[in-house]
Amino acid sequence: TGGSITNFTGVGKVLQVVHAIDSTKLRTAATTYTATGLSGTITPSSTSSKILIHMNAYVSTDNATPGNGSTVRLKLKRGTTDLTEPTVMYSLDQSQSGGNARASTTVSHIFVDEPASTDSLTYNYDMKADAGANYTAWLHDTWAGTPDQSTLPPMSATIVLQEIAQ
Numbered sequence: 001t002g003g004s005i006t007n008f009t010g011v012g013k014v015l016q017v018v019h020a021i022d023s024t025k026l027r028t029a030a031t032t033y034t035a036t037g038l039s040g041t042i043t044p045s046s047t048s049s050k051i052l053i054h055m056n057a058y059v060s061t062d063n064a065t066p067g068n069g070s071t072v073r074l075k076l077k078r079g080t081t082d083l084t085e086p087t088v089m090y091s092l093d094q095s096q097s098g099g100n101a102r103a104s105t106t107v108s109h110i111f112v113d114e115p116a117s118t119d120s121l122t123y124n125y126d127m128k129a130d131a132g133a134n135y136t137a138w139l140h141d142t143w144a145g146t147p148d149q150s151t152l153p154p155m156s157a158t159i160v161l162q163e164i165a166q
Contacts, residue, residue, distance in 0.1 A: 015049065015163040018019050018042045023156040028114060029129050039124035042161040044117060050164045051113040054121050057157035058106050061129070076111055083123075085114060112164075123161060 020040040028034045042051060059072045076084045113119055 002111050010165045013165040015045055015165050016042065017163075018161040020159050022159075023065065025095055026127065028127065031128060033073075033126035033128045034129050036074075036125050036157075038157050038159055039122055040159045040161045041120055041122045042163060043120045044115065044163050046165070047118055048123065048166040049115075050166055051115060051121065051123070052160075052162040052164055053109075053111045053113060054162075055109045055125060055157065055159045056106060057125075072107075072129065074107075074109065075128050076109065077124050077126060078113060078115065084109075085112060108125075125159075149162045 020038070022036070022038045024037045025043050026034070026036055038055065038057065040053075044051065053076065055076075055105075059074075061072045075082055109125075113123075
């Protein structure tokens with residue numbers, strides 16, 4: 001038989017969704033984090049709301065040093081506040097490749113934030129490569145056998161922010 005739900009408080013209800021796409025190519029050998037441009041802004045309607053962040057991106061990495069691996073590291077920030085520890089998003093093990101290896105993949109990251117705020121909040125990802133000049137991390141880029149990727153179309157990354165009622 002049919003029924004009705006009474007006294008439903010709306011906990012877990014999606015209140016709003018923000019979606020952003022970024023296709024700007026970024027290539028870095030920096031050992032410090034660099035802003036990727038992948039960001040989204042949301043204004044929670046309640047201080048009790050949680051924000052669900054879901055990111056998909058295409059990353060590549062290479063290493064010019066034989067016998068070593070290379071890693072793309074991404075971290076999520078709210079404004080200038082780090083929300084996640086540096087996250088290893090992709091790692092290339094070159095112990096058997098002899099150097100100059102490159103690899104690419106699609107990565108995803110999901111995180112739930114409890115900002116306790118009704119201010120406008122910007123979430124963004126920063127990226128770095130492992131250990132300097134012999135390593136390169138790429139975002140939204142592919143490798144086709146040449147260091148110059150300017151002739152290839154950029155890949156896209158997405159970030160989705162959802163305000164969840166509590």
